[in-house]
Amino acid sequence: MSARTGEGIPELLAAIEDRLPEPDVSLTVVIPYDRGDLVSSLHDAGAVESVDYVEDGTRLQVRVFQRQVAELDPFVVTPVAS
Known part of the structure; x- marks a missing residue:
């Protein structure tokens, strides 16, 4: 791998990604609209599988x-089995 030419970098990144832990608890949540910070953190630190906007807030399957x-x-x- 070479930092100068970039050779091998994609393979290194793939190897690192393969070793990172994956989120393993599945949940359906409704986050109130005034908690956009929490929705944002779910996008950053979790795996958002679906988003829907309902009367009470943002419904996410995560x-x-x-x-x-x-x-x-x-x-x-609704908790979902992990």
Whole structure:
């Protein structure tokens, strides 16, 4: 791999990505519209599978890490098996 020419960089990035942990808890949540910060953090730190806009807020089907579940608990609509 070469930092000068870039040779091997795509392979390195792919190898790193393969070793990163994946979010493993599936949830459906409705986040109130005034909590856009939380929706943004789900896009950044989780895996958003679907988004829908409902009367009560933004409904998301997400996969998150276990450490995020407690923060999302007040907004959970339907827990889904991981």
